[in-house]
Each structure stands twice: as structure tokens, then as C-alpha cells.
Amino acid sequence: MGSTWQWVYFISMVILGAFFVMNLILGVLSGEFSKERTKAKNRGDFQKLREKQQIEEDLRGYLDWITQAEDIDPENEAKIIQEGKTMIMNEIDSSDNLGEDGEVQQEMWFTRKRKSMDRVNRRLRRACRKAVKSQAFYWLIIVLVFLNTGVLATEHYQQPPWLDDFQEYTNMFFVALFTMEMLLKMYSLGFQGYFVSLFNRFDCFVVIGSIGEMILTSTQIMPPLGVSVLRCVRLLRVFKVTKYWQSLSNLVASLLNSIQSIASLLLLLFLFIVIFALLGMQVFGGKFNFNSAVDKPRSNFDSFVQSLLTVFQILTGEDWNMVMYDGIQAYGGVASIGILASIYFIILFICGNYILLNVFLAIAVDNLADADSLTTVEKEEECTGEAEVNENQSGSNEATPLGITDDGFLDHEKNNMIFENGINLSDEYEINESEMKMTLSGENDEYENQELQDFDGPDKEYNLARPRRLSELNVANKIVPIPAASSFFILSQTNRCRSV
Structure with a gap:
């Protein structure tokens, strides 16, 4: 029997080679992948900022062209605008007094009833939305998912008939509960707001698959093999836990994002x-x-x-x-x-x-x-989508009759605010709106790249939407340095007479 000290060689080789050197390759690859990803993101941000600045410069030139083309007397401008607003308000008051007959009153009665029903509907949807997003509803879904998983785990070979009936009835019970949950979310969030979330789409697929499997099982349309395959849809209900479990949700988000990058x-x-x-x-x-x-x-x-x-x-x-x-x-x-x-x-x-x-x-x-961050971004996108859908629905439900908007103007009159003297009042609102946009865009954070310092420098002093005049520009005169050569010059380079 030889020496027993050979284990030092093999164990050290396994530890250093398999545990350190091989994993070092993974570390290097991960670091290089992160660097390339950061570079690509920075290039995209830089390109977006350049395009944004180009659009702002074009907008400044366009606004300068508009302001130079218009020659409005500032003394009479306020008077003309006030007269135009007075004319519009008089027309609105006169149009409000047109519906004195019975048909108009009946239409207004139906309108008021519809508004009251819409108001009750919005309150009910708001209450349902609050209930769906509550902590009690969250724990209720978690408990139902685990109970359903436990019932699915009781299935085994040569089980008694009463267990078959128990599993069948409990499956119908859970399918009904999850269907009610889906319908409640659809009602509270709306169809568009519900399908904004990818998890809600997955949940809808699982519920529809479970209902189809239950119908095919009761009618015996498909062979037993196909039904057994459809029963696997029940197992997908376990993934409902990932919606409410933060760590599992992070893992699923990273997995889905990895699949997109790995394609x-x-x-x-x-x-x-x-x-x-x-x-x-x-x-x-x-x-x-x-x-x-x-x-x-x-x-x-x-x-x-x-x-x-x-x-x-x-x-x-x-x-x-x-x-x-x-x-x-x-x-x-x-x-x-x-x-x-x-x-x-x-x-x-x-x-x-x-x-x-x-x-x-x-x-x-x-x-x-x-x-x-991926989970946070997905939640923000869902909240943004739900907010947009709610705004669209509230905007359509709360529309006032006769086309009157919130500021008191008629829709068709806001588009035709042109008077005999050729002054368009809507241009004032458009110019003020564009000035506000340019003011806000000028207050954005500075970009970290040093190549963009030339763009951020002189524009910070001006928040107006007009281009700067030549008199406002502080153009530095370029000083030509004195050449170091002394040929054809009697005086030296440092002489005061020559420097002057």
C-alpha cells in the first residue's frame, strides 16, 4: 500500500479547479454582460436626449416664426379677447334656454336617470376595487389556492368511490370560486384594466381551461386521455401564489425577462x-x-x-x-x-x-x-394602465350635455374661435401651452454624460419658448495666441508692446 498523502493533490485540484476557476468563468461572463447592457442603455438614453433637444430646437424656431408673423396690438388684444369670451358666454346662455318643450325635458330626465345610475355604478365599482385590493381578499385567495392544492394531492391509485365524488365536487366548488374572483376583478377594473396585467391574462386562461375541462368531463365528449391532459390545467392554479408572494414574483419576473434575453x-x-x-x-x-x-x-x-x-x-x-x-x-x-x-x-x-x-x-x-426593479416596473405599468382606463371611462361617463366641457366652452365653438378682425383666440392657448411645455422641459435633470454639457449650459437661463436674440447671446471672442516664433519680430514674445 502506498502513501496516503495523495489526497492533498486531488482535493486541492477539485477545490481550486472546480469551485474557483470554473466559477470564475461565470463571474467574468456575468460582468461583461452587465457592462455591455449598461453601454447599450446609455447609448439609448443619449440618443433619446439628442432627439428631444432637436425637437425642442425645431419647436423654438417654429414659435419664433409664429410670433414674428403675428402683429397684434397689445393694447387692443385684451379687449378683443374679453369681447370674444363675452360673445361665447352669451351664445352658451342662449343655447341653454332652447329646451323648454316636453321632448327636451324628457330627454333631460332620461339623462339625469342615466347619470344617477352611472354614479351608483361607479361607487359600486370603487367599493369592489377596494375589496379586491384589500389584505383580507389577498389572504382568502392564498388559503383557497392551498386548499385546492391539498385536494389535488389526495388523488391516488385505486382510491375509493367516495373520494372520487369528493374531489369532483370540490373541484367544481373551487372553479366556481375562482370564476367569481375573475368576474369580480373584471367588473371592478374593467375589461381593459383587467387584461393589462399579464398575471390576470394567465388567471383567465386557467379559469377558462378549468371550465372547459369540467364541461368535457361531465359530457364525456373527449376520450379519457384527453381529459386527463386537460386536468393538468388544475395544477396551474398553484402559480396564483406567485402574484401575492413578493419573492416568488421576483423570481418569475426574472425568469420571464431571462427568456426574452436568451432567445x-x-x-x-x-x-x-x-x-x-x-x-x-x-x-x-x-x-x-x-x-x-x-x-x-x-x-x-x-x-x-x-x-x-x-x-x-x-x-x-x-x-x-x-x-x-x-x-x-x-x-x-x-x-x-x-x-x-x-x-x-x-x-x-x-x-x-x-x-x-x-x-x-x-x-x-x-x-x-x-x-x-422589474416587479416594480410591472406594477407601475399595471397601475398606469388601470388609471388610464379609469380616466377614459370617467371621462366618457361624466360628459356634460350639449358638448360643454369643463371650462364652459362649447366643443364646436372652441374649434371656431375666429373673429372678424382675423384674430384666433385658440392660438393664445396653444402658444401658452407650448411655453409651459418648454419651461418644464428646460428644468429636466442634467444627463451624466460629459458629451452633453454643451447642450445643458447656455439654455438653463431661459425658460421661455422663444429663441434668444443675438443681443442676449454672450459670444466669447476668440483670442488668437501670440506665436512662439520670433522671426520677423524685433521684440520678444513677452514684451508689453508686442502683447498689446
């Missing part, structure tokens, strides 16, 4: 497998039957499909060294030129297993680091 990498991996499969067919095709006394190995390169499977096996690391030894034996063994066959397998294993497959893990790790 292009999957194509690269497929091309890598195809190239090495074709190369293996050219080098090892028909070479693995070197021993007639033993059956040909299952992992070979005799056909394209078998070559693809062999390359995929090597990428997974499953007995890849045995495939390499078969390739070496196909060319005469280790003592001959067959040792060169190991180069193919080593390059395939390193490039495929240690680099390409670790890029998948690097993308997942990078997205997992941003999982909290």
Missing part, C-alpha cells in the same frame, strides 16, 4: 451544435465500429441526427470522456495519431459547456439582480 442566444447555441455535429460526421463518421467483437457505441457520428444527439450529450457532460476515448480508439489509440482526436472533444466541451451554457446562467443572475 438570440438559443439560436447561437443551435448553430454551434449543428456546426460541431457536421464536423464530427466528417471526422468520425463510420469510424466507431473499430471493434467487431463489441457492438457499436450508441453515441456515434454516423448520421446527422445521431451526431446532433452525441454533441448535445457532450455539452451536458454525460460520459463525454467515454465518447472521446472511442474517438481516440477509432484512429489507433493514444500511442498513435489518434490522440489528436481529443482536440475536437476538448474544444467542444470547453466552448459549449463552460462558455455558452454559462452565458445562460450569467443572464439569469444578472436579471435576478434586477428582479425587484
Whole structure:
């Protein structure tokens, strides 16, 4: 028996090689991926800021052209505007007194009834929305999901008939409850607001699939195999927990974002497998039957499909060294030129297993680091979508009769505010609105890139929407330096007479 100190060599090699060096590759790939992602984001932000500044400059020029084209007397402008507003208000008062007959009063009665019903409907939807977003409703759904999961786990082989009936009735009960939950959310949030969330779409799919499975089971339209496949939809109800569990929601968000980023990498991996499969067919095709006394190995390169499977096996690391030894034996063994066959397998294993497959893990790790922000962004998008839908619905429900808007003007009169003297009052509102937009846009935060300092400098002093005059510009005169050469000059470079 030899020395027992050889374990030091093997254990140190495993710890340093497998635990540190191999994981160091993953760290390097993750770092480079994060750098490229940050660079791409910065380039996109810089391009958006340049486009925004170009639009603002074009708008300044357009407003300058408008202000120069209009020549309005400032003394008579306020008087003309006041007369125009008085005319519009008189027309509005006269139009309010037109509906004195019975038909108009009946229409107004129906309008008031419809408004009162809409008001009650909005209050009820507001109460339902508050109930759906409450903590009690949250825990109720969690308890129902776990109870449904427990009932699904009771199914086993050769179970008694009473258990079949119990599972069938409880499944119908839970399907009814989850359907009521879906309908309640649709009513409180609206169809558009409900389908803004991806989770609500998934929940709707699960509920519809469960209802379809229950109908097909009761009517016995499909064969038992198809029904058993549809019953797998019940298992998807467990994912409802991810909506209310923050950590699980972060993991799901990072997983979905990783799938979007990995799509292009999957194509690269497929091309890598195809190239090495074709190369293996050219080098090892028909070479693995070197021993007639033993059956040909299952992992070979005799056909394209078998070559693809062999390359995929090597990428997974499953007995890849045995495939390499078969390739070496196909060319005469280790003592001959067959040792060169190991180069193919080593390059395939390193490039495929240690680099390409670790890029998948690097993308997942990078997205997992941003999982909290991704979940926050998704929630903000859902809230924004729900707010927009609610604003659209409230705007359509609260529309006043005769086309009168909140500021007291008629819709058709706001579009035709042109008087005999050729002054358009709507231009005043458009110009003031554009000035406010330019003022707000001028107060944005500075961009961190040093290349944009030239754009942020002189424009900070002016918040108006007009372009600056030439008299307002502080153009620095360029001072030509005195040449260092002294030829053709009697005086030196530092002489006062020459510097003056």
C-alpha cells in the first residue's frame, strides 16, 4: 500500500479547479454582460436626449416664426379677447334656454336617470376595487389556492368511490370560486384594466381551461386521455401564489425577462451544435465500429441526427470522456495519431459547456439582480394602465350635455374661435401651452454624460419658448495666441508692446 498523502493533490485540484476557476468563468461572463447592457442603455438614453433637444430646437424656431408673423396690438388684444369670451358666454346662455318643450325635458330626465345610475355604478365599482385590493381578499385567495392544492394531492391509485365524488365536487366548488374572483376583478377594473396585467391574462386562461375541462368531463365528449391532459390545467392554479408572494414574483419576473434575453442566444447555441455535429460526421463518421467483437457505441457520428444527439450529450457532460476515448480508439489509440482526436472533444466541451451554457446562467443572475426593479416596473405599468382606463371611462361617463366641457366652452365653438378682425383666440392657448411645455422641459435633470454639457449650459437661463436674440447671446471672442516664433519680430514674445 502506498502513501496516503495523495489526497492533498486531488482535493486541492477539485477545490481550486472546480469551485474557483470554473466559477470564475461565470463571474467574468456575468460582468461583461452587465457592462455591455449598461453601454447599450446609455447609448439609448443619449440618443433619446439628442432627439428631444432637436425637437425642442425645431419647436423654438417654429414659435419664433409664429410670433414674428403675428402683429397684434397689445393694447387692443385684451379687449378683443374679453369681447370674444363675452360673445361665447352669451351664445352658451342662449343655447341653454332652447329646451323648454316636453321632448327636451324628457330627454333631460332620461339623462339625469342615466347619470344617477352611472354614479351608483361607479361607487359600486370603487367599493369592489377596494375589496379586491384589500389584505383580507389577498389572504382568502392564498388559503383557497392551498386548499385546492391539498385536494389535488389526495388523488391516488385505486382510491375509493367516495373520494372520487369528493374531489369532483370540490373541484367544481373551487372553479366556481375562482370564476367569481375573475368576474369580480373584471367588473371592478374593467375589461381593459383587467387584461393589462399579464398575471390576470394567465388567471383567465386557467379559469377558462378549468371550465372547459369540467364541461368535457361531465359530457364525456373527449376520450379519457384527453381529459386527463386537460386536468393538468388544475395544477396551474398553484402559480396564483406567485402574484401575492413578493419573492416568488421576483423570481418569475426574472425568469420571464431571462427568456426574452436568451432567445438570440438559443439560436447561437443551435448553430454551434449543428456546426460541431457536421464536423464530427466528417471526422468520425463510420469510424466507431473499430471493434467487431463489441457492438457499436450508441453515441456515434454516423448520421446527422445521431451526431446532433452525441454533441448535445457532450455539452451536458454525460460520459463525454467515454465518447472521446472511442474517438481516440477509432484512429489507433493514444500511442498513435489518434490522440489528436481529443482536440475536437476538448474544444467542444470547453466552448459549449463552460462558455455558452454559462452565458445562460450569467443572464439569469444578472436579471435576478434586477428582479425587484422589474416587479416594480410591472406594477407601475399595471397601475398606469388601470388609471388610464379609469380616466377614459370617467371621462366618457361624466360628459356634460350639449358638448360643454369643463371650462364652459362649447366643443364646436372652441374649434371656431375666429373673429372678424382675423384674430384666433385658440392660438393664445396653444402658444401658452407650448411655453409651459418648454419651461418644464428646460428644468429636466442634467444627463451624466460629459458629451452633453454643451447642450445643458447656455439654455438653463431661459425658460421661455422663444429663441434668444443675438443681443442676449454672450459670444466669447476668440483670442488668437501670440506665436512662439520670433522671426520677423524685433521684440520678444513677452514684451508689453508686442502683447498689446
